[in-house]
Amino acid sequence: MKHKISTLIAAAVMAFALPSDGFARDLTIVGFGGGYQDSAREHLFEAYEAATGTAVSDDVYNGEMAKIYGMVETGNVTYDIIMVEAPELVRGCEDGVFAPIDYSVISADKFIDGATHECGVGGTGWGAAMFFDKARHPNGPSNFVEFWDVENFPGMRAMRTGPKMTLEAALMADGVAKADVYDVLATDEGVERAFAKLDEIKDNMIWWKSGAQPLQLIGSGEVDYAFGYTGRIIRANDEGADYQLNWNTLLYSIDYWTVVAGSPMMDEAMKMIDWITDAEPLRAQAAVWPISPANKEVNADPALQEANPGMVLNHSEEGLFISTEFWIEHGDELEAKFTSWAAQ
Amino acid sequence: MSKKSRISWLLIAPLLALVLLGFILPIGYTLVKAVENPEVTAALPRTVAVLDRWDGEGMPPEEAFAALVTDIEEGQRGREFGSMTRRLNFELNGARSTLMQTRRSLDELTAPYSESLPAAIPEWGDPQMWQLIKTNSNPITASFLLRALDLQITPGGQIEAVPEERAIFIDLFKRTFWISIWVTLICVLLAYPTAYYITTLSNRAASYAILLVLVPFWTSILVRTTAWFILLQREGPINAGLLGLNIVDEPLQLIFTRFAVYVAMVHVLLPFQILPLYSVMKRQGTDMLRAAASLGAPPWRQFLLVYLPLTMPGVAAGAVIVFMLSVGFYVTPALVGGLQDQMVSYYIAFFTNQSINFGMVAALSLLLLFFTGLLIVIARKLVPNLDTTIKA
Numbered sequence: 001m002k003h004k005i006s007t008l009i010a011a012a013v014m015a016f017a018l019p020s021d022g023f024a025r026d027l028t029i030v031g032f033g034g035g036y037q038d039s040a041r042e043h044l045f046e047a048y049e050a051a052t053g054t055a056v057s058d059d060v061y062n063g064e065m066a067k068i069y070g071m072v073e074t075g076n077v078t079y080d081i082i083m084v085e086a087p088e089l090v091r092g093c094e095d096g097v098f099a100p101i102d103y104s105v106i107s108a109d110k111f112i113d114g115a116t117h118e119c120g121v122g123g124t125g126w127g128a129a130m131f132f133d134k135a136r137h138p139n140g141p142s143n144f145v146e147f148w149d150v151e152n153f154p155g156m157r158a159m160r161t162g163p164k165m166t167l168e169a170a171l172m173a174d175g176v177a178k179a180d181v182y183d184v185l186a187t188d189e190g191v192e193r194a195f196a197k198l199d200e201i202k203d204n205m206i207w208w209k210s211g212a213q214p215l216q217l218i219g220s221g222e223v224d225y226a227f228g229y230t231g232r233i234i235r236a237n238d239e240g241a242d243y244q245l246n247w248n249t250l251l252y253s254i255d256y257w258t259v260v261a262g263s264p265m266m267d268e269a270m271k272m273i274d275w276i277t278d279a280e281p282l283r284a285q286a287a288v289w290p291i292s293p294a295n296k297e298v299n300a301d302p303a304l305q306e307a308n309p310g311m312v313l314n315h316s317e318e319g320l321f322i323s324t325e326f327w328i329e330h331g332d333e334l335e336a337k338f339t340s341w342a343a344q
Numbered sequence: 345m346s347k348k349s350r351i352s353w354l355l356i357a358p359l360l361a362l363v364l365l366g367f368i369l370p371i372g373y374t375l376v377k378a379v380e381n382p383e384v385t386a387a388l389p390r391t392v393a394v395l396d397r398w399d400g401e402g403m404p405p406e407e408a409f410a411a412l413v414t415d416i417e418e419g420q421r422g423r424e425f426g427s428m429t430r431r432l433n434f435e436l437n438g439a440r441s442t443l444m445q446t447r448r449s450l451d452e453l454t455a456p457y458s459e460s461l462p463a464a465i466p467e468w469g470d471p472q473m474w475q476l477i478k479t480n481s482n483p484i485t486a487s488f489l490l491r492a493l494d495l496q497i498t499p500g501g502q503i504e505a506v507p508e509e510r511a512i513f514i515d516l517f518k519r520t521f522w523i524s525i526w527v528t529l530i531c532v533l534l535a536y537p538t539a540y541y542i543t544t545l546s547n548r549a550a551s552y553a554i555l556l557v558l559v560p561f562w563t564s565i566l567v568r569t570t571a572w573f574i575l576l577q578r579e580g581p582i583n584a585g586l587l588g589l590n591i592v593d594e595p596l597q598l599i600f601t602r603f604a605v606y607v608a609m610v611h612v613l614l615p616f617q618i619l620p621l622y623s624v625m626k627r628q629g630t631d632m633l634r635a636a637a638s639l640g641a642p643p644w645r646q647f648l649l650v651y652l653p654l655t656m657p658g659v660a661a662g663a664v665i666v667f668m669l670s671v672g673f674y675v676t677p678a679l680v681g682g683l684q685d686q687m688v689s690y691y692i693a694f695f696t697n698q699s700i701n702f703g704m705v706a707a708l709s710l711l712l713l714f715f716t717g718l719l720i721v722i723a724r725k726l727v728p729n730l731d732t733t734i735k736a
Contacts, residue, residue: 066696091700094426161683206600207683222578222599329433329440332699336510339691342683343515 026057027268029081032255033060035235036124039289044276047284051275054268063088065097072097072261080263081273083123086324087331089256093119098258099266106274112313115294120256121277122294127252127312127319128165131233131245132225133218141225143248144173148197150204155224158217161207163334164327165251168320169227170197182323191334195341207342218243234290234310250319252312254294371713377706381485384477387428388415392481395474400500404474409457416447434701435487436476436499442467475499488707513691513708517715520687523602523677524670527609531666532659534610535617539658542618543625554622561615569676572608573599576680604680612676613669617662624658664720671716688712 029045031037041058049056059079061067065088071077084092092098098119108116115122130147132140137155141147147157147169159166168181174197176184184190206223208214214228215236233245257277259269275281279297286293286304292312293299299313312319385392390411398404419425425447433440445465453460462469476499480487487497494511495503505511542553560568575582576598583595598604632654636646674689688708695704 062697064697065700069700069702088700091426091430094423094430095700096423209678220577220579325444328430330437332434332701333437333510335694335699336506336512339512339683340509340515343512343519 025078026055027081027265027272028057028059028079029272030059030061030079031083032063035289036231036291039285039291040276043285043288044281047281048272048275052271054272056272065092068092068097068260069095075262077260077262077264079260080265080269081257081259083255084120084258085255086253086322087328089117089120089258090324090328092258093117097261099261099263101259101273102270105267105270106277110277110279110296111294112296112299115254115256117256120258121273122254123257123277125252125254125292125294125312127230127250127292127315128160128227129230129233129245129247129251129319130225130227130249131214131218131243133221134242134244136221137224140244142246144169145175147225147249148173148201150201153225155204156206156222157201157204158206158208158214158223158226158228160227161209163338164331165227165322166198166338167191167194167334168251168322169249170194172320173197178320181320182326186326186330191337195337198341230310230312231290247315247318250312250315251322252316252319253322253324254313374706374709377702378488378710379484379486380703381431381480381483381487383424383428383431384480385483387419387424388412388477388481390415391477395478395481398474398478400471400475400478403458403469403471406456406458408474409461409468410455412446413450413453413457413461416443417450430701432476432480434491435480435497436472438467439473439476442473472499475501485703488701488703489711491704492707492711516686516688516691517711519685520671520712521715521719523605523609523685523687524667524673527606527613527670528663528667530606530610531614531617532663535614535621535662536655536659539618539621539625542622557615557618560611565612565675568612569608569679572604572611573680576604576607599680600682600685602681602685605677605685608676608680609670609673613666616665616669620661620665621655621658624655624661628654664723667719668716671712 031040037058037060045056045058048054061079061082063085068079068082071079084098089098093100100118101116101121103116106121108121111122130141130144134140137153141149141153146153159169167185171181171184171190171194172178174193176190176193185194206217208217208226211229211232214223214226215232217223218226218228219236219241227249230245230250233243237243237245257273259266259273263269277293277295279295282291282293282295282298283301283304285291286298286308290308290310292310292314294313298304299311305311305314388411391408394408394411395404398408416425425443429440429443432443442465446461446468449464452464467473479497479499479501485497490496490503491506492513494506494514496506497503538557542550545553574580577583578595578597578599580599582598583592586592587595628651632650633646636650641649671687672689673687674693677685677687678690692705692708692712695701695708
């Protein structure tokens with residue numbers, strides 16, 4: 001009896017102890033999922049595995065940084081390469097959660113300007129813009145000023161919850177030039193001005209949280225005009241919807257590939273990032289999915305531009321680049337202000 | 345240790361481990377996170393040492409300027425600098441950009457730094473930045489807990505209310521408890537007759553009725569909340585029905601309202617109230633009611649003086665569970681509520697994943713735990729009173 005109990009305990013202890021570091025695991029790459037990752041799995045991840053023989057598996061997360069911080073703190077790092085948004089990249093790099101990029105392995109020259117960072121390199125561009133269903137509204141608003149005009153364009157609007165992108169849009173609707181948006185927003189008067197502009201459409205506004213929602217809201221007729229991610233809007237149009245997407249209302253940024261600090265496969269991770277940001281695999285991916293890679297050569301390829309007019313980084317002239325540093329510095333303050341404004 | 349006591353320790357060992365791992369450690373860790381303040385001392389050790397001897401009046405000595413320049417130079421490659429700038433920016437908006445600019449212009453600075461530094465970056469000519477560093481060199485801070493109560497510490501160390509347009513947390517706590525109290529009340533009012541009705545059924549019918557309560561209980565919260573999302577939307581079945589019956593002329597705004605939050609939360613939480621009530625009522629039986637009736641009590645008296653007090657433990661048990669669960673609700677208000685209907689967990693998620701400010705996460709969690717505990721204590725004080733008044 002006694003012997004049995006001690007065997008049981010020993011077995012239980014082993015069961016807990018083993019999976020954490022008992023076995024070598026695949027190189028693990030983690031993104032935000034969706035159609036983008038499906039295409040990346042085939043043309044980047046599996047292609048890399050086939051080309052080099054390094055076993056790769058991929059996983060999906062929602063950008064929850066708590067999980068990554070937890071991994072680094074406990075030393076149980078199960079993700080190697082992850083895709084992150086720009087502000088998280090900067091903060092995580094400062095906190096030592098992401099490892100510095102080894103630019104002797106990854107060539108910095110192939111990226112567009114601004115897509116190389118101490119701890120990350122540009123993966124894909126993304127953007128959000130105003131759109132509506134042409135079947136319901138043949139003549140919808142064509143810019144931010146008209147989006148705000150509830151007299152001539154009555155109906156409900158939808159925008160992303162929170163101050164980011166919202167305040168920029170409000171200022172542009174109030175006549176601030178694109179180039180001046182962040183300068184104005186950095187002043188107290190500018191913030192007041194943006195919120196005063198938001199007051200005008202507060203009663204006509206529904207706030208969404210996840211990227212799938214604006215499509216659902218427009219599709220079901222819940223709202224008339226919405227702000228949504230361009231990739232999803234283009235995809236909906238490919239699948240038969242007839243949505244008008246206004247590129248002149250584009251707000252865009254870049255998501256980065258980075259390596260989690262303490263990854264046991266640091267060298268392999270750097271090699272893989274270099275491979276999946278090269279022109280060849282990205283061309284293959286672009287053939288099946290409207291990506292907008294931060295690779296200079298692919299992004300400037302006229303054939304791809306024609307086949308894929310939704311490449312966000314080719315619309316940079318029309319759009320506003322979301323300032324990473326502005327939101328790291330003012331994010332908390334404006335978030336509090338936005339919440340307090342919304343609750344009134 | 346005797347063999348017997350060794351075995352009994354072994355038997356309770358899983359329980360002890362559970363209490364330690366699932367209760368004491370996380371709460372202790374949260375408590376530490378809510379008050380610890382290591383960033384400034386780690387990134388600016390020399391500056392902190394010099395400012396320690398400074399009285400905080402007027403400008404600090406040249407020594408402090410030189411120490412700051414050395415600290416920033418030494419800290420170029422380290423990870424401490426960035427988190428320190430964000431920590432100070434939390435206390436004083438703009439502190440991060442001041443420090444970042446300072447790091448960028450280090451090469452242009454020459455001794456004496458008390459002249460060249462303010463000349464390059466005017467913020468250093470104001471005692472405020474220096475006071476801010478001095479105040480936050482303390483390894484423990486009440487800053488996060490205070491902020492979670494809409495208070496802040498000035499660079500000089502005074503406690504004051506945050507400007508009205510940025511005060512959010514007191515309202516947030518009020519709203520969280522207000523929603524939870526209403527959800528609990530509605531659950532009690534709906535569950536009581538339901539549970540009673542089930543006790544009057546035959547055993548066979550009762551087990552089917554319980555199954556009807558349990559099936560949604562086994563369904564994921566996300567699925568049930570999404571179902572309400574579809575039902576309540578502008579072109580959803582409820583609005584279609586109301587329009588079809590000519591009750592309304594245009595679709596009602598049902599989704600993204602407080603109403604939707606109540607409906608979905610009550611639906612999710614109702615089984616937690618019905619099941620304890622049913623078990624108490626079932627055990628109670630109807631003997632006492634019949635006894636009361638035989639002594640001449642009219643139905644309302646039987647209910648108020650006999651049945652209600654006897655089933656009160658079921659009401660209380662269910663209500664406590666429902667209340668505690670609603671206080672921590674996240675998914676349901678996030679999906680079907682508007683921005684005015686979000687609860688504390690929404691901000692815990694925000695600070696965890698977007699703002700990455702674990703001090704605020706811990707402070708909000710602790711205060712939520714504290715207020716919930718307080719309310720439960722008050723309720724326990726009130727319920728026996730209620731009990732005795734009814735009996736008297």
